[in-house]
Amino acid sequence: MPLWRLVGLVDDATTHDDLIGVYNDTLADAGYTVSVIAGNGYTQDSTSQEIKRSKGYILANTMNSTPLPMQINGKNTWPLKLVGTNTTGEESIGNVTMIKLTGLPASEPTPTANVTPQPAGSDGATTLFDGTVSLRTGTFNATAYNSGTTYSVDALTPQGALNAATRVAGFTYNVTDKKWATMGTMLLDGVGTSNKDSTHGWAYTLNGAAMNDFSSPQGIGVYRLHDGDKLVFYYGATGGSVESATAVIRITVHIPQQTVIYDGDVTLVSGNFSAQAYNSGQMHTVNVLTPHGALEAASQPGGFTYNASDKKWSTLGTMLIDRIGQFPHDKTAGTAWAYQVNGVTKNNFSAAEGISTYPLKNGDLLTFFFGTSGGSPDSATAIVSIRVHISTGGTYSLKLNGTTTQMIDRQTFENAVAAGYAVTYQDLSGTWQGLPLRYLAGLVDDTQADTFNETLASLGYTVKVSSGDGYNTTLQSGQIANSSDYIIANTLNGQPLTDQQWPLRLVGAGIVPRSSVAKVATIDLIGIPSVTPTVTSPIVIGGN
Template sequence: MITRRETTALVLVIGLVSLGTVGVLILTGGPTGGDTTTTTDVPPDPNARVMVSVGNTTESYNFTQLKGMDSVTGWGGYKKTTGTIVGPYTYTGVPMLSLLSSVGTVPAGYSLEVRSRDGYTTYLSRAQVEGRFEGYTPDGEDAGTINCTLLLAYYEDNAPLESGGPLRIVTMNEDGNLTDGRLWAKDVINITLIDEVEPWQLELHGIDTWNMTHDEYYSAASCAHHNREIAVGNITYSGVALWTIVAAMDCADDVHFQFNDTLATEGYDVVVFDGNGKNVTISSASMAYNYSIILAGWVNQELLTSPDWPLALVTPAGVLISNIVSMQMVLY
């Protein structure tokens, strides 16, 4: 079997004596989505460490301590938002439930906050921690709910992680089924058990109409490329520029949040609604590429809570509207 860490090269030298020529054919192979750049192991970072918090107890584990815990090995792979499939490869690590239980008692209701070194933040439900995910077949087709083992992985193909390490979130499935790539947090440094996060959706009514799920928002808004902060007095709000979310419904490249400049120049309004039907209107002219108008999901590095939950529209002047549930484009 060819792994991500192997390159197989077959060189056929064919002597064509009658023609006095030599032909060389090089065939290289590797798994779909893998790379063929490495033949040696990368030593683990001796300073790799993860902080795990359950209730009032926090423990710090380094690479060596994690390797000393009970581990599992199995197949894992994911599907990117672009449709690209990565894996499946074999991963080794500590099952998440075992890791949490080593710190404290896991309550009946909870969510899991996973934070990467660059600030990227993933939220996993209790069902996901226990192994129930919406998944895909190995060729990327919808598979419905699949059973997985959620893992804090430190090995890929029996060697320290080259991509996304030294520690990353992995879902293992014995049938080689896949999960969403946005759940596979890289370079994990903090794992925190928090109060249960109620799932929510942001209704987007524009040229494209669809519902952005809470994990899609948190994934985009915590990404280092998109994340923006605004200070209002001694309070810091964090989220994503309003125009970035509008880019998900303006008929440009929704996957990469590419903003539709032509449409913005022609002009339209974005009407932002809260859960009670109140609204605020922002013009495309004032919104386009303006990082001073953000759709915030965090305040002082904590998720928004009621009555502002789940989202607030914030400028340096203050909160314009909160408890946001939908947005609508109104063309001129």
């Protein structure tokens, strides 16, 4: 029998007279975990979206028209075995005795306030939703209306909250993936009948502060929310405010409390690292681009420690997590650590999906969770949530055009940073470091490459910073003179920039989010005055 039919017997409060029960598609789309459990406790987790009306997950009671044997190849099989095209290898388990659903959304969600469209006040704005949504660690699938491509999106983001609100209020929304490749986030183009056009669009605020949805740090699909956050999506004239909006969505975020050991991003660079097994003291070489590598990277900014055992290294080639922070594996209590990638639980007790072997991809959401063996993040008592970014690495060239032209390669850029010319800037994403835009302009503003020409800057010219795809920001020479508020950054939190930003990004106190250019490839000085320079200043400015 298909697994989904059995799930349909208990997914909601509807009673059923036989095994052909009504299946709740709405709850399946909302997302929960389906655990198929063997008599020895071995568990295979799937998401409700994966099994939804699928013929690839079957609970079999016969093989070749005869009851299942007690064992096959020494493994317990009877009375039921999970089989099917989507349950190959370690995902196919026998001796099934239990099916457990965890993280079920409320079948009739009840927001705290208005959920039907109505005027928001004297301004006449239509309120599409005004209430509370509950979000849980994990991901959901979102399809871009422009391309038809489906992406896995972090549930604890503004888009996750918007998606949850749609299930309550019944409105629809459209997101585009036109900037997914460069920013890793979708853009909101329409909700209900209010759609983006040349003069109007959607924007959002968080706790009263305007956010830049056209950026990697604050995009609707990447910015991480916290319990109690208040979101407002609003539609109106481009650059307008909530007060002048014609449609609004007000969301209060509730996130059930767990011990969150770490919740953040890491940037990984291809290579290996040495990991020591706490049980044997032996050192092992592990690929950085694995869950183990991501956990190691997160432990540094997160300030936590962990224990990994090598008791299965010789047979599986992977280590096993026995402790993270203050949460140790306890066989007697039946508690242990497990992990998911993009909402799918992996078999960390296997060669293919062990923490030291499973290959991660750029943008993966990695979740380590601690609780009763066979549980899920929803029921966990401790969580480590890591958004993985993989740096492209390699070399690059930054082209500088002015009175002269220079090509700055990666080594030259990093040498200048190391030589003391570096400046830093902090924002919601963390600490950026790079070279002042003034320094780079000074290399080509005149024929003296070791100085910044103050006279030419005071007379005025345009500084154009462009990405590889042509997106650009223009500044005036007077803005960047004697200023460290305009930075071409090559690292964030001490790590190379992610694929969405690599190799360089324009940031700084003088750059509003919408003017922050990622993937910087060219800096042009336009309209440099034709005068004899009389005043110059050193470009070695250093400091923070």
